[in-house]
Amino acid sequence: MNMHSLPALLAALAVSASTLLAMPAHAADAPATGTEDCIQLGSDQQLVRANASRNVLLRNGQDHYVVHFKSDCGKAAYSRKLTFVTDGQQGQICSAGRSELRTDAGGCAIARVEPIDAATFKQKARQRTR
Incomplete structure (x- = not known):
């Protein structure tokens, strides 16, 4: 050298x-996307919960997400009422355990919210309803 x-x-x-x-x-x-970011929920929503235990699919207006739970949340698939709650308030969903999905039988902590595109949302929704 x-x-x-x-x-x-x-x-x-x-x-x-x-x-x-x-x-x-x-x-x-x-902040990393999907860990601390919060999403304002509108009135135009679709929640796909068929076969839900680890996550649900959420369409909020034109935006699409996979909402991942911290642990098993099989009760989400059968609950009559589902509501996202953050710091005791409805209308917003956040990652990192700040939010939960309230069901008839309790709540499921949200680990992270993963943005996906509309085509992926449709594909995943079809797979769940088969």
């Missing part, structure tokens, strides 16, 4: 390391 290229190599490694070290700090500043 040429001794003149060693300082250049060390400088390149230092720049690369500082870039890598800076990335997690920047990523921590911005």
Whole structure:
């Protein structure tokens, strides 16, 4: 190895390391999609809960989501009434355990809300009703 290229190599490694070290700090500043973000719920909703135990499908206006539960929530498939509640209030759904899906028999904590496109929503909804 040429001794003149060693300082250049060390400088390149230092720049690369500082870039890598800076990335997690920047990523921590911005909330990750689906972990802290909240969604305002409108009156135009569709909830697909057939065969629900780990998640339900939610259409809110033109937006589509898979709402994942923290643990099994089989009661969501059979409950007469379902309501999303965040901090005791209806009309909003958040990830990271802030919200729950209230059923006739209790509630199921929401782990995360995953945005999906309309085609995926339709495909998943068809699969559940078979």
